[in-house]
Amino acid sequence: AQKVTQAQTEISVVEKEDVTLDCVYETRDTTYYLFWYKQPPSGELVFLIRRNSFDEQNEISGRYSWNFQKSTSSFNFTITASQVVDSAVYFCALTFTGGGNKLTFGTGTQLKVEL
Amino acid sequence: EAGVTQFPSHSVIEKGQTVTLRCDPISGHDNLYWYRRVMGKEIKFLLHFVKESKQDESGMPNNRFLAERTGGTYSTLKVQPAELEDSGVYFCASSPARLAGPSYEQYFGPGTRLTVT
Numbered sequence: 001a002q003k004v005t006q007a008q009t010e011i012s013v014v015e016k017e018d019v020t021l022d023c024v025y026e027t028r029d030t031t032y033y034l035f036w037y038k039q040p041p042s043g044e045l046v047f048l049i050r051r052n053s054f055d056e057q058n059e060i061s062g063r064y065s066w067n068f069q070k071s072t073s074s075f076n077f078t079i080t081a082s083q084v085v086d087s088a089v090y091f092c093a094l095t096f097t098g099g100g101n102k103l104t105f106g107t108g109t110q111l112k113v114e115l
Numbered sequence: 116e117a118g119v120t121q122f123p124s125h126s127v128i129e130k131g132q133t134v135t136l137r138c139d140p141i142s143g144h145d146n147l148y149w150y151r152r153v154m155g156k157e158i159k160f161l162l163h164f165v166k167e168s169k170q171d172e173s174g175m176p177n178n179r180f181l182a183e184r185t186g187g188t189y190s191t192l193k194v195q196p197a198e199l200e201d202s203g204v205y206f207c208a209s210s211p212a213r214l215a216g217p218s219y220e221q222y223f224g225p226g227t228r229l230t231v232t
Binding site (some may be wrong): 104 | 118124146155156157159163170171173174204206208220223224225226
């Protein structure tokens with residue numbers, strides 16, 4: 001069975017602080033895909049990143065970076081120098097070859113960035 | 116290009132009533148998905164259409180839920196009769212046919228918040 005755990009329900013930081021959102025996943029499949037989505041107050045889920053199980057290279061996109069470690073089954077997301085506009089709910093998700101296209105989501109982490 | 120749209124944005128109904136949610140995917144996207152998030156819990160998959168055919172409906176909770184996608188364009192999700200536990204946010208997502216594998220992102224709509232009282 002597939003499972004995604006986001007243990008942090010809510011995180012509050014002050015603007016310009018760095019913050020890391022944790023994501024731990026479980027799967028028996030050797031080929032799988034991990035995603036992060038952002039849900040701003042407007043409601044829609046916005047795609048941030050996709051990573052396949054054969055690519056453990058970390059990725060940086062502006063202030064965002066992702067750390068994929070198969071050894072610990074984690075796919076953590078770091079925001080550097082957070083801004084108020086980063087306030088949102090962030091979801092980590094998993095899918096795998098042979099599982100159709102359905103995404104298995106974590107429960108989400110509410111990030112609040114305050115001035 | 117317009118994104119995935121959902122209607123209504125919010126619906127409040129009484130237990131036992133019927134509600135129909137609508138999703139318009141991105142034009143040309145053959146794959147359409149429904150998900151649901153119950154308050155504070157994870158977003159759960161309900162079903163997947165490829166054009167007008169149901170590819171996977173393993174997540175549908177029970178036979179009170181009926182999804183259709185006539186003509187392979189927009190989709191409706193009907194709940195009849197609604198129960199209290201059906202309250203939540205219903206998301207629709209779509210993806211293009213040529214990128215229909217599990218490795219590609221799904222584009223989500225803003226969701227419909229359903230409240231059953």
